[in-house]
Amino acid sequence: MYWGVKMNLKKKVSLAVVKRLPRYYRYLSDLLKMDIKRISSQELSSRMGITASQIRQDLNCFGGFGQQGYGYNVEYLFNEIGNILGTNNKYQTIIIGAGNMGQALANYTNFEKRGFKIISIFDVDPKLVGTEIRDIEIRDLETLEDFISQNYVDIAMLAVPYEQTPVVAERVAKLGVRGLWNFSPMDLKLPYDVIIENVHLSDSLMVLGYKLNEKFDFTRNDSEKNNDCDF
Amino acid sequence: MYWGVKMNLKKKVSLAVVKRLPRYYRYLSDLLKMDIKRISSQELSSRMGITASQIRQDLNCFGGFGQQGYGYNVEYLFNEIGNILGTNNKYQTIIIGAGNMGQALANYTNFEKRGFKIISIFDVDPKLVGTEIRDIEIRDLETLEDFISQNYVDIAMLAVPYEQTPVVAERVAKLGVRGLWNFSPMDLKLPYDVIIENVHLSDSLMVLGYKLNEKFDFTRNDSEKNNDCDF
DNA sequence: AAATCCTTGTTATTTTTTTGTCAATATTGC
DNA sequence: GCAATATTGACAAAAAAATAACAAGGATTT
Missing domain, CATH: 3.40.50.720 (NAD(P)-binding Rossmann-like Domain)
Structure with missing residues (x-):
C-alpha cells in the first residue's frame, strides 16, 4: 500500500535502546578524539563490553549507518546519534x-x-x-x-x-x-x-549500597538502627 | 538434600528488580509519614503506576513479607527493604x-x-x-x-x-x-x-532531549550545528 | 462458627530484550 | 580484476522480564 506520503511505519524504539544511545555517543566522542575514523561493531563491542549484535540492532532501530565489510564511520555515526538525541537542537x-x-x-x-x-x-x-x-x-x-x-x-x-x-x-x-x-x-x-x-x-546511592552488601560484609558498624523515614 | 547448614540456594536477584527497590522504599516511607499502617499490592500498584503482579514478584525475590487477606504491613516492609538495601549499615x-x-x-x-x-x-x-x-x-x-x-x-x-x-x-x-x-x-x-x-x-539529560524531540518539535532553533565532541 | 471476601505467593503465559546466525555485499590483497 | 576476507542488516532463537491467573489461606462479617 502506498498513500502518497512517506508512511510513518517506524516502530517506537524501546526505552532500553534509547537509554543506551548516550553511551554510544560518549564512546564515539572518545573515538573521534583519538582520531579513529572507522569502527566495527565487533571492535566497539569489546570496548564497551556489550555484544556486537546488540550494537548493530540498536543502531538499526534508526537506520543503517554502517557499511558491509567496512564498519561504521565514526564521525558520521556520532553525528547521526547526535541528531537522534537532538543534541543539535537548542x-x-x-x-x-x-x-x-x-x-x-x-x-x-x-x-x-x-x-x-x-x-x-x-x-x-x-x-x-x-x-x-x-x-x-x-x-x-x-x-x-x-x-x-x-x-x-x-x-x-x-x-x-x-x-x-x-x-x-x-x-x-x-x-x-x-x-x-x-x-x-x-x-x-x-x-x-x-x-x-x-x-x-x-536511589543510585542505595543501589550502590545493595551491591556492596551483596559482595562485602558491612554489618560491623550496625550499631544504631535507622528507622526514620525522611528523605 | 540437607547439608546441616542453611543452604545458599537464593537465586541472584536481577538488577531490574534491585533498581526498583529504592522506589518501593520511597513510597513506603511516604505511606509511613501518612500514618498508613497496611497496604495491598493492588493499592500500591495504583499509587506507583506499576502492576500489582510485579510488586508481589519483586518482593518475593527476598521473601514473603505479606499476609494473605491483609496485605503488607507498611512499617515492617519498609524496614525489610531497608535491610535489603543496607540502609541500616554505616x-x-x-x-x-x-x-x-x-x-x-x-x-x-x-x-x-x-x-x-x-x-x-x-x-x-x-x-x-x-x-x-x-x-x-x-x-x-x-x-x-x-x-x-x-x-x-x-x-x-x-x-x-x-x-x-x-x-x-x-x-x-x-x-x-x-x-x-x-x-x-x-x-x-x-x-x-x-x-x-x-x-x-x-546521559539522563540527553534522554530527556530524546523524549522531547519524540513528542515536540524543536528544530526551530537549529541554527548552528554542534559537531564538537567534548564532554 | 461458618461463610464470604481479600490478598498473597507461586506458577504459567505473554511480551520484551538480548543474543546468535547467516546471506548479502563491500573492502582488501594479490 | 578476481578471490579472499570482513562486516553489516535482517531474521531466528534464546533468555529475561513483565503480566496474568489462580489455589491457598488468613481476615472480616454475619
Whole structure:
C-alpha cells in the first residue's frame, strides 16, 4: 500500500535502546578524539563490553549507518546519534534553585555543548537574587511567571528542596515548559503535557549500597538502627 | 538434600528488580509519614503506576513479607527493604572534589540518614583546604593516602573534573575503598575489586532531549550545528 | 462458627530484550 | 580484476522480564 506520503511505519524504539544511545555517543566522542575514523561493531563491542549484535540492532532501530565489510564511520555515526538525541537542537533552559546543586548545574558548561542553553536561574534567597553565575543572572522566583511569559523556556531543571518541588514543577508546567529535569527524590506527576526526567541520586546511592552488601560484609558498624523515614 | 547448614540456594536477584527497590522504599516511607499502617499490592500498584503482579514478584525475590487477606504491613516492609538495601549499615564515606557538586553532596544531609556518613572531603584548591562544610573538614588531596590508611573508608564519591577522575579513582581503589560513586561522564574500569556506580547526568539529560524531540518539535532553533565532541 | 471476601505467593503465559546466525555485499590483497 | 576476507542488516532463537491467573489461606462479617 502506498498513500502518497512517506508512511510513518517506524516502530517506537524501546526505552532500553534509547537509554543506551548516550553511551554510544560518549564512546564515539572518545573515538573521534583519538582520531579513529572507522569502527566495527565487533571492535566497539569489546570496548564497551556489550555484544556486537546488540550494537548493530540498536543502531538499526534508526537506520543503517554502517557499511558491509567496512564498519561504521565514526564521525558520521556520532553525528547521526547526535541528531537522534537532538543534541543539535537548542533548548532554552532555566534552573530553579541556586543552592549547591543548582550552582553545580549552572557551572557545568558541557550541557551547553549538548544544546541546553541556560538563560536564567531562579531562587528565593535575597542574598543570591541579582548575582550571577557565568553571566547568568539569578532572578527572584517571584518573577518566574513574568520571565517565562516573556521568553521561550523549553526546559526547567529543578534543584529545589523536597517540599517545594511539586509546587514549583506545577508552576513551570502550567506556563508551558515542555521538559522537567527533576533532582528531588520523588516521582513528579503533573496534569500537564510535560516530559519529566528524574535524577534520583539517593536511589543510585542505595543501589550502590545493595551491591556492596551483596559482595562485602558491612554489618560491623550496625550499631544504631535507622528507622526514620525522611528523605 | 540437607547439608546441616542453611543452604545458599537464593537465586541472584536481577538488577531490574534491585533498581526498583529504592522506589518501593520511597513510597513506603511516604505511606509511613501518612500514618498508613497496611497496604495491598493492588493499592500500591495504583499509587506507583506499576502492576500489582510485579510488586508481589519483586518482593518475593527476598521473601514473603505479606499476609494473605491483609496485605503488607507498611512499617515492617519498609524496614525489610531497608535491610535489603543496607540502609541500616554505616558506610564511612569520603567526597573527592569540593566544587559545586562535591559541596552539594556534602550538604545533602539525607545521605547520612541512609547510612552514608561523610567523614572527610578532599580537594586540591588551597583556598578550600582547611575549611569545613557541615563540620566536615576539607583536606588536601595530597593527604588522601594518609587519611585512608588511618581511617576505614568504605565509599568514595567522585566529584572531580573529567580528566582527573580515572587517576583519583585508581588511587582510592588501590587503597581498598570498596565502592565508588562516580559523577563523571565516563565508564570507569579498574583492575581492583571495587563496585562502581555511575551517575551520568548528561546521559539522563540527553534522554530527556530524546523524549522531547519524540513528542515536540524543536528544530526551530537549529541554527548552528554542534559537531564538537567534548564532554 | 461458618461463610464470604481479600490478598498473597507461586506458577504459567505473554511480551520484551538480548543474543546468535547467516546471506548479502563491500573492502582488501594479490 | 578476481578471490579472499570482513562486516553489516535482517531474521531466528534464546533468555529475561513483565503480566496474568489462580489455589491457598488468613481476615472480616454475619
